[in-house]
Amino acid sequence: MKKIFFLTLCFSLAVSCDSFLKVNFADQPELEDVLSHNKTSRDFLAHLYNYMPLEEDMVGGSGWVVGRSSQALYSWYSLGSYQFYRADSFAATSATESEYDQWDYLYEGIRQATTFILNIDRDVQDNEATRILMKAEARFIRAYCYYALLRQYGPVVILGDGLYDENTVNAEVDRNTLDENVDWIVSELDKASIDLPMSMADCGEGNIDWRGRATKGAALALKARILTMAASPLYNGCEIYKGQMKNIKGKYLFPQAADQTKWERASAACKAVIDLGLYSLCTSEGGDAFKAAAEGYQKVFFENWNDETIWGWWKRTYNNKGKIIYENLGGTGMTIAMEVPEGFGKYSFSGICPSLALVDSYAMYVSGRYPVTGYENDCDGLDYSKPKVDALSGYVADGWTEGYHQPVDADWAPAIKAHNSTIGREPRFYAAVVPNGFYWPNQNLDDARFLVGVRPTSQHCRVGYAWRRNYPAGMILASQSDYSILKAVYPDIRLAEIYLSYAEALNEQPSRDEAAAINYLDKVRCRAGLKPIEIAYPEVAGNKELLRALIQHERKVEFAMEPLSWYDSLRWMTAGEECNAGNWTLKCSADSYEGSYERVKNEFAAPPARFTDRDYLFPIPFSVLTKTVNMTQNYGY
């Protein structure tokens, strides 16, 4: 009896064994299913926007390049890979371990976007127009991912419209040339711009508020940015890449000769954005012209979705990739916390400060001229204690003025004794910088005067100037919740950039148009309250080189401490000049306020900034080269 029982049991087991081990996945989410429903396909699309680089995070996100530039000094100089990159001691292996290595992440974004493009036609719950629109958005995001790779690593492997071919032979994978990269990205943006709406209000999504999705303007503006970049010296036949970086097909990655007609493509692309007629510079009307100019400039950051913003997004929370404290403050709150001086807000500690180079670059209000034209050199590079001052600018490098009233956001503040170098500057200076001895723009504080004390044990960044561009005057930051409720839009591409790119391209292109170039440069200067360039610098007439220098200088000031400014320094190849210097600060350890305006370079304990020819590009990470062993490494690594 028992034997029969066991035999039966064994038999039934044998028959059912396969079904016992068979797993039923019928209910799991499947790609085809997700992309055929309008709710879930939008979620897939929403996730794609995650691959926009974290430009707004100046420490752990891709905005870290601000700290690598000559415009800022960070407390985080000691953050491993950051320090090594800033000191030119970065290697391909460090790239693998670096939180700044975006290679894998961006290619992941490219795959997700391509997957979406190839499958979204399944979504029959949406009408065709909506599907076309969403496809164009994915195309825009994918192009942005390529752009983010391009600016960091130089030209990369273009995968085209399809998914990565699984049969690819690793040893045959190498990077496409710069021209191939640019042409492909631009053609993608052209395609996307045809289908994208003028504004998201046109997209037929009903009454749901969709600001922050890609628009026609965004695609055209990104195209203008990329074409301007491609026409610039680094990418257009520069000396250092001559005979360097030849890919497996025998093509040089970088053009071996300059082609100035690329500027014409750039200027046409800029003009296309301007011709949309959708955008205008932020301005403020009435009252004191000086204050109005400052307010107009401040609106760029403080007025969400202003008319100047062509492409932007809500600032995001830190993505936890690296090491940063206060991660619960939210994306917006954290940027602010890192900049507000110690004691002026909970968690605040001046981790990010403007450098003396940035402070010096702001123009004089009355003359409209930039006060410092350059520096003497010392053993570490530029010597910021020895600026070459433009005598016509009206800048006074030494001495004090009693009874000075701060012109912006400090009507309530008593008069101070101000250092002469800090007075008479343009409105943007006061909208962005708080020099030592000035009042921090928050009258709610008991004592808002910003004075760098003697703190021998503090390693907070002590430059002598605080950065306030992200801080709206009067904002109370007394508790954690004050930070976490903050929300702000990060204006990634704005009209001022297009104007200045347009001016630059018009000045550079073979069919040079000086009048138009000056016109567009003056639009940005005018909003900032500065005199037209041809009045401030009459000698600019007919001088292409001077106009180039002035456009570049204007851009640095306008985009102070924005990642764009760093990529400008790279494409102009001015970084080599700017980024070799000791860590100059005011003498924060001085016994008296009067003694603090001496410029010294031994108080900020970090290796001097160093920049060599190889630093124009990030190394291709070693982990990538172990797989595709024949991939061309960047020059100098």
Added chain:
Amino acid sequence: MRKGIILIALIASLGFYAYAVEPADSLALSHVLTGTVSKGLEGRISGLYIIQNTGRPDEVADVYIRGVRTTGASARPLVIVDGAESELDLLDADEIQSIELLKDGSSAALYGIRGNNGVLVITTKHGMLSAPQVRVNAQFGVGSATRLPKMANSAEWIGYYNDLCTQEGVATPFPESVTQLYLNGGDPDRYPSVDWVNEIYGKVATIQKYGVSVTGGSEKVHYYVKGSYYNENGIFKAAKNLSYDPQTRYGRFNFHSNVDVNITKSLLLNLSLGTQYRSARGQVDSYQALYANTLTATPIATPVKFSDGKFAMPRYYDGVNPYNTLNAEGYRQIAAVTAQTRLKLTQDFSDILTSGLKAGFLFSLDTRNGNIIYRHRNPRYYYMDENGEFHSQNDGSNYMTMTKSIDGYTTLSIEPFVSFDRAFGDRHEINAIVLANLRNKTDNVPASYIEAYAYRFLTFAGSVKYSYDDKYWAGAALSYSGSDNFDAAHRFGIYPSVEAGANLGLCTVRASFGLSGSEQLGSAARRFAYNSTLDTAAGSAVFGETGRNERDGIATACFGQEGLAMEQSRKVEIDACFHLPFGIETGIALYSDVRSGIFIEDRATSSIAGKGTQYVNLGGVDNKGLELSAQYARTFDNGFELLAYGNISYNHSKITADGLPKQLESYQQTIGGSIGQQYGLVALGLFQSEDEIANSPKQKFGDVNVGDVKYMDQNGDNVIDAYDIVAIGHSNIPAIVYGFGADLKWKSFDLALHFNGNARVTRIISGSPVVGGSSNQLATGSIYEDIALNRWTPSNTDAKYPRMYLAGSANNSQASTMWQRNMSFLRLGSIEAGYTIGKFRICASAINPFTISSFKLWDPALDCNYGDAYPIMKMYVLGVNIKF
């Protein structure tokens, strides 16, 4: 006399599962008072690799049979307790009757795909025909760390810091007057000077264990019941005056009952029930943080606490205060209940059908329910400025919050079997068995959609053995075994094995060959690797005029791999046992274990595919190994009894396939290296002059100065970069483990000694307390005293360690032979002396009383980079055993 742990029983036991096995006597095991069984097995059984990574009471050791033999997801052996899969460390050592290791291809055949890495078969104690026998054991001990890190003290640290400041000409050294303020201790709030290791680690931990067992039986029923309690308190100097107790603690109640009932003359029922209630307590956030903070906080960073009772925290943005980590932030309370049920019914058909035929089934049901309660406190921390004024660091609050996590599983298995064991005539004997095993494990608290699927195995297996005159035998086994991890075409594997042996008098030899497989795919999230998945909780995005329109994110996650199959193993083994004069027994085992198709991370698909981490069936490893053991047992005429034993195991693994494309530099192929092989640069010493730097290959990791590490240029391109990284040293899992010892008994006295050790093991030490800080030195720049005193300085150019920097040195901190250390050690694992008087035996023992190793900074067994782990403990124990 007690039998020793090590018996050269390679051949002695011819039971079905028991080839190439080494039973361990249970009583000897219970010598060693440890929180978990695994820790006490170090060096006891040849072929058993016990890696004790930490001394934390509730941590179990890593257990491997014949070392790590696969690059796949799991190199762990299968653990069988009373016939069904379980966990080694659930048991109390006293409950164990025997431990057998199934190492070769044929002995583990019946376990199918689960037995690929060997099987640890544990049998618990059963009752016998006797009046009730009661045993009571009580042990109490005190312990301390075998070795604690020795960090630079305040004076040494300030000297070190000042040196670095002066050397770099940046940052301000401490003026002599300020240094004196720190050192004289007159104003500890403003000028603290703290020995953190001494503040956090106490001198004495306590350990205790009590057990009662009753065993006996009648004709029809045998029983064994046992209850025990184990308790170990942590080594930390926990604050006493708090509303809660922050000390690390571990406690465990074990109950076990084995009942054997002869229902009829031929029908036997075994019921085995085991239940464990475990509790542990520790730091709320991470255990690691406390160890790390203790070694990184500088002596002058912050006072332990301010004199008025305020919690202190350095003002620096990344400052830490280990005292707060231990005492101020709350605690976690862990509780877990585990239960194992085994019901086995065996019908003997000898009198009904044919002699020697038995059939029956084993039903098992195991469960675990665990929970962790996190009681978190976020008190207000202060720092004091140079004027003696307090500033708060955070909002802070006094109340505690509570979060929790739960886990658990339910495992059910059914194993019907039919066996046939009969002798024909005087010389011929047949042993045969067929069985099926069906196992279903459910995660009660799955972490993801995929993990909610039950884990299922199914095995059909059979074996037959013929032996002649107890001298020659041959056998064969076959299993058909499958797992739900694979698609229909790859779900099952067929695994045959054969063996033959002969007893030649002085020597017994045996050879075996077998195939097996493994279905381990690694992380639970990557189960069913043939199936593509989506992540429905991918990053979301925010849109809208006011930023209130937040959309969920969905993205593709893992990509299904077609044709994925099980890892394969081919094992060949030759064993010999020599029965030498004077009762000396020696054994030798030689084996090879060839693995292929190991499921590993895809190292070939370029990241431009954008697929994230993928897995493929591409790994391969060749293992070759050797085990030797010897034993000498003798009872002398005067009643003196002696058992001496020793064993040594060596496994050499060689990776034969790893899926990595051919590298530009052939020496960078990982193929040919062993599992866990360390890679790094070869350090040639320290640069002694600028000339030397200028005339050496350019080192491209960072700034290079005099006193920095000089590396070897492997490819002759005059540049030191990632292409100069080569295999250096070994792995941090030892290739060789060994143990030896002796049991002695004379009249009422007994003494047992056990040594264990390992060899061919290295570790590349790293981390700021070793290679120098790169972050905020004032806050977290603590450094080992040995390094502070023996680093390169202009006056100490022939230094043991390179130059240190305020912001660290990328060049010097590269993984290299500069920081690679030999971590082999020899330990006196336990020593016990006992005296028996009547029903009582009193004993005194010591566990890990001394360790010999060339590495001195911390205990070489710790699995850590810079000593940041719970120290290995040495214990001194008093005990009493009562029998009546």
